[in-house]
Amino acid sequence: MAAVARILARRIVLLVPLMLGIVLFVFLVMRFSDNDPASAYYQGANPTQEQLHEFREQNGLLDPLPVRYLAFVGDLLRGDMGFSVLNRQPVVEQITTALPLTMQLTFLGLGIAVVLALLLGVTAAIWRDRLPDQIIRVVSLVGVAAPGFWLALLMIQYLAVDAGWFPTGGYINPGDSLTGWLKTMTLPALALSLPVAAQLIRVVRTAVVEELDKDYVRTAIGSGLPPVVVVGRNVLRNALINPLTVLGLRVGYLLGGAVVIETIFSLPGMGKLMIDAVKNGDPAVVQGVVLTTAFGFVIVNLVIDVLYLLVNPRLRGA
Template identity: 85%
Template sequence: MLAIARILVRRVALLIPLMLGIVLFVFLVMRFSDSDPASAFFQGANPTPEQLQRFREENGLLDPLPVRYVAFVGDLLQGDMGTGVLVRTPVLDQVTTALPLTLQLTFLGLAIAVVLALVLGITAAIHRDRLPDQIIRVVSLTGVAAPSFWLALLMIQYLAVGQGWFPTGGYVNPADSFGGWLKTMTMPALALSLPVAAQLTRIVRTAVVEELDKDYVRTAIGSGLPPVVVVGRNVLRNALINPLTVLGLRVGYLLGGAVVIETIFSLPGMGKLMIDAVKNGDPAVVQGVVITTAVGFVIVNLLIDILHLLVNPRLRSAA
């Protein structure tokens, strides 16, 4: 346990310069973009040049970039992401309102992808080169080639408009109606998760096949252990290391894909918040959403690293 604690302390310490780099990148991109916070603040009001100049001076927009970056990081450490120019409310409040829905969509999609990948990948590996394996290969290749937005449109066309099984969009809070929440989130989560499930299925199949070909599996089965026990207790533990790595990277895809999916299904999450901010030239909200998403991605990958340490003792020894 002491070794694991030391590894975790090192990983967390490495997050500090990583996060500063992410914040610096977002800060520079937004500062060199065409968006002007002063013009956005006075949107539709026809401000005079003197008003624009006064706004820039009062908000430090004319200070040197290093000074503005230090002030920006200091505000972030205090939980201040600025104020949106469209809604005129703190960006942190807007993010904390939209973030729960995006997390619900992302983790529901992640759960669906993991379950499908494990079931299909293990089934294909056990029935290697037979009919179930061939069918799952074709299905997974089709899923990899199908983008999420295309699947979302197909689902709306056939499942919502055609069959009427699900609503075409909107959101119901689970506290108000869990059944309504499930109906509104099923199609977005499926559209988001199916391409990830297809990729993970192929990786799980390959990892399990490689593990099944090893000598210890043949020895265990030859000694009389049931194949189900060998696969469940030994093969999966060793085979899931590579899929875990890919899963950590795919979380970024899920977070990014949620932007498009939320827009298609009219879900008031982080994606819709950012799209509205881009349309209305609201840089404070855009950088708040991007930084929050990047922090979430980094934290998820840290959790994946912890799972690696728990699943693979060799990593702890090497570290």
């Protein structure tokens, strides 16, 4: 565990310049965009040029760009992402309200994707080139080609409108009704997770097939160990490295895809917050949502790096 702690400490140190780079990129993109916080603040009020100039001066919008960037980084370190120019609420409060739902949707979709990938990927590898493998490969190919928003619309039409098994949208807090929460989250999580699961199935199948062809597997099975034990104890442990890599990359898809899925299912998460902010010209909220999503993606990949070391101890000395 000491080796894991040292590697984790190095990863965290390397994250500092990466996060500063993300902050700089988002800062520059937002500053050179067409959105004007002063105009958004007085939206619909026909402000004078003097009022616009006063707002910009009070909020530091007329300062040199390096000064504004340093002030922006200082505010972030204090947990201050600014205020929404539309509703005058702190951006942090809005993100704190919306983020839990997006996290629920993302991790529920992630769990579904991982379970499906392991079950179907291992099954396809064990039944290689036979009927179950061929069916799973076709299904996964269709899943990779199908976009999440298209799956969401199909699910709403056939499972919600026609069958009436699920609501077409909305959100119920799990504290109010766990059953209601599951009903409102099942279709969005499936629409979000199925394209990821389809890709992971193919990666898991390939990785497990490569391990099954190795000499130690044939030796273990030949010595009398049950194939289930060999696959569960040895094959999966060695075969999970590549799927973990793909999973870490696809978490970004899950976080980004949640924007579209939440909009389709009318879920009040980060996606809806982002879309509303873009439509209403609220740059502070857009900036806060983008930074939170980017930081979440970086942290998830740090967790994936730690999982590499736990799954395969040989990497600790690399």
